[in-house]
Amino acid sequence: MNANFVAGSLLPFGFHRLDDQSVVAVSAAGDHTFLTQQELLALIQTPETLELKKRAELQSKYFLTGNSSIGTLELLRSRIAARKETVLAGQSLHIIVPTLQCEHSCQYCQVSRRLEDVGHSMSPSQIDASCATIFQSQANALTIEFQGGDPLLRFDLIQRAIDLIQKMNLEHKRRIRFVVASTLHQLTSGMCEYFRSNQVYLSTSLDGPALLHNKNRPIPSRDSHARTLAGIELARSIMGPQAVAALMTTTKASLAYPEAIVDEYVKNGFTEIFMRPLSLYGFARRNIKHLGYTLPEFTNFYQKALQRVLEWNARGTELREGTAALIFNKLLSPFDAGYVDLQSPTGSGLAVLVYNYDGYVYPSDEARMLAETGDGSLRLGSIGDSLAQLMASPVMRQLIETSISTQAVGCETCAFNSFCGPDPVGAQAEFGDMRTVALLTEHCKRHKWLFEYFFRKLRTADDDFLDIAYRWAHPAGYSNA
Structure with a gap:
């Protein structure tokens, strides 16, 4: 300047x-x-x-x-x-995928789940090597998240990683947060006791009322919803009322139930709901005819769901909507909460790393999902490579080069480029080329709508709405889990 x-x-x-x-x-x-x-x-x-x-x-x-x-x-x-x-301070989110095993056959699953263990789980030595790389990050606060498949099917690997990280941290003295993302169907009281003693949080999927949840997330016994709620109750009874967070994914079937989905979260004692659109990565793209919808269809659904959330707040029931919280953080707070998808340069690789069951390291969860369909172009390296080697890879260099909002075509003149950035991983998934002009991507279209929508609401907001907006904008107001 x-x-x-x-x-x-x-x-x-x-x-x-x-x-x-x-x-x-x-x-x-x-x-x-x-x-x-x-x-x-x-x-x-x-x-x-x-x-x-x-x-x-x-x-x-x-x-x-x-x-x-x-x-x-x-x-x-x-x-x-x-x-x-937040994006330049080092990799703060480290995702370990100990296994691809899962009993669900979710319609929108982004990976090809497996029932068998052989060839679809990490080895103990890979767990150890992943933990060693985690501490090479310069970030003072580290979140270690276990995903799958359903990682609880290999609780032994989760336990090995947590025990090792806790031991290593006696020397490194970082702030550590553990999250296990699971259906909770395999959860036991013994697991809950272990998680409580190690300050582990749980994240699960709750897509709405039983009929919708069971349609989206089927299992052979057809009681997916009931078993998920049972897991939530077990975790809360042992680990505490705030031990479990839940996420939903919007499918075509979800579009008819915006109010019912919100009500289900209130009914089950949650104080946050994240109205997530469908992510068409990996195998989920194969079901696009059955699951997909247009951006106007999603925005119509989202507005109705958000209105329901605001109605509950007006009645005195605290409920935060995650997407709105992310956008308000961008628009109203000088301190960025570090949401990976809205960073420039990209948070993929710079803020998050994924250590996958297949032995490779990926820059994001979406990148490892692409590999499940045969596109391994976003692999940074192998588990056991040093962090310096991973960051020096040609893939990482290209991810950074294609995600600078002040230089990307179309982004450099966009009023919202302070809040956003091109998503090269999404471009690779959607067009097969991370260098695709950002304006053409679903990521850009959806977030431009969100920024404009919430600016319109702020322009005409009353004091009650502004109070909610500023409370939700605080970086500590929601979870990245």
Whole structure:
């Protein structure tokens, strides 16, 4: 940035038109303001003619320089650096996939699950090597998440990893958080006792009421929903009321039940729901005719579900919606919560690593799902390679090069580029080339809609909505599990 500014000089910003008469403008610091058409023209051409109160707001949000232009620029650089801190501070999320075994036949499953163990589980030596690489990260806080398949089918490998990490951390002294993502059907009281003693959290899938959940996540006994709820209750009874988080995935069948899905979470004592769209990675793409839907269909569903969440909050029942929390964090907080999919450069590889049962290391969960369908192009290396080797791989270099929002075609002029970034892993899955122009991707289209939608809501928000928005925006307000 050029330091030769005088007070009132214009700093870089972008804007997005909300209607014929108004825009939302976003500064390089990620602060926003709503402007009329006349105010926008004045800001660009004659900022000194703006009302004093508006000029003061624009200076405080880094649209205009203040009395000390050099000081303003230094503060702006600090604000930009703070937003990048979570993705540049080292790999904080480490996903271990001990096994591909699972008894479910979920319609939207992104991997080809296996019932047999041979050839589809990690060896003890691979577990040990993965743990060694984890501590090569510079991140002070580490989340170790176990995924599958259903990792509880190889509880012995989970236990080996946790015990080793706890032992190694006596020397490294990091802040450690463990998460096990499971159907909870295999959960036992003994496992719960072990998890409680090691401060392990559980994450499960709850797609809605029994009819919908059992349709989306079938098992031969046809009681998937009941068994999941039983696992949740067992975990809470031993590990505590906040021991389990739940996620849902929106399929075509889900679109008819936005309110019922939200009500199911309230009924079962959850204080958060994450209305996730379908991720068409791996084997899930094969079922797109049965599961897929258009972006307008999803946004219609999402708006109805969010309205239900807000209704519950208005009645005094605390319930946070995860997607809204992520977007509010981007729009309203100077401290980024580090959501991997909305980072530039990409969080894939820089913020997260996946140690897979197949012996390879991947930059994200989605990248390892691609490998299940034969596209192993995003492998960073093998388990046992040093972190330096993984980061020096040609794949990692290309992931970084294709995810810089200030350089990518279309992104560099987008008003939302402070909040977002190209998703090269998603581009690889959707188009077979991570260099695909970001504007063409589903990731870009969905998040542009989300940013615009929530800016519109903030522009007309009452005090109750603003109170919720700022509470949800706090980085500690939701889980990355």
